[in-house]
Amino acid sequence: MQKFFIPGAPGSAPGEARGPRAGVEEEEEEAGSAPPGSRKEAKRARLEASPSPGAPWKPIRAEGLSCDYTTLYGRAEADEIFRELEKEVEYFEGELTKLHIFGKWHDIPRKQVTYGDAGLTYTYSGVTFSPKPWIPVLNRIRDRVRLVTGHTFNFVLINRYKDGHDHIGEHRDDESELVPRSPIASVSFGARRDFIFRHGASRGKNPSRQIGPVKLQLDHGSLLMMNFPTNHYWYHSLPSRKKVLAPRINLTFRKIRTL
């Protein structure tokens, strides 16, 4: 998708389907963001003891599509994180909220921002940017994702949909700045929304293949792992849903190549 990265050549040959913890590198734990012994830390420990780590994974498979879905956070913890995201995340403003398509400027139909490791850069419309530095609530989610998947991510793109009018059109996350074959971890909070995958060969007026779409619902506190080669073959979108009145925040954790 031509959002923040220079669109690159599509990935190469399809690989094997990978489970949530397949091909995971071992990495040391990072320090938590609340001081040990504090009330905040105690509350977090209580919440973290409840439902989710260990929640079952639901494999989602189709030709060239390999995803895994789980509940990352129980209701109480997801509510708390949603509130903290609303308070702490600072979205892009001004020019960064517009897209230039076929000579016309359009407002992006949602809010966006990126956070990530110091020194990382990404390119958008020919301009190189740095992500904002990590903040505690994002470290907290990133650490949980690492705990349940074994994957460490160095970058996150955050999308905020104020209601069902906000959306994201069909695209693939196949930018050349991503580590080849790396998964993308998509964490959602707030309103449940439909999420649709469509195979590249079955799009448009004269599709060369008849492969049905794969439709999911992404819940408050959920994690969807999009594994290789999903983003090579399949496009995804979050369509408008006019009846949805509540906001939603989605975080896609990504591994960006470092030189």
Ligand SMILES: O=C(O)CCC(=O)C(=O)O
């Ligand atoms: O909001 C979502 O669930 C998806 C966002 C997305 O696809 C993206 O930012 O690339």
Ligand SMILES: [Mn+2]
């Ligand atoms: Mn995407």
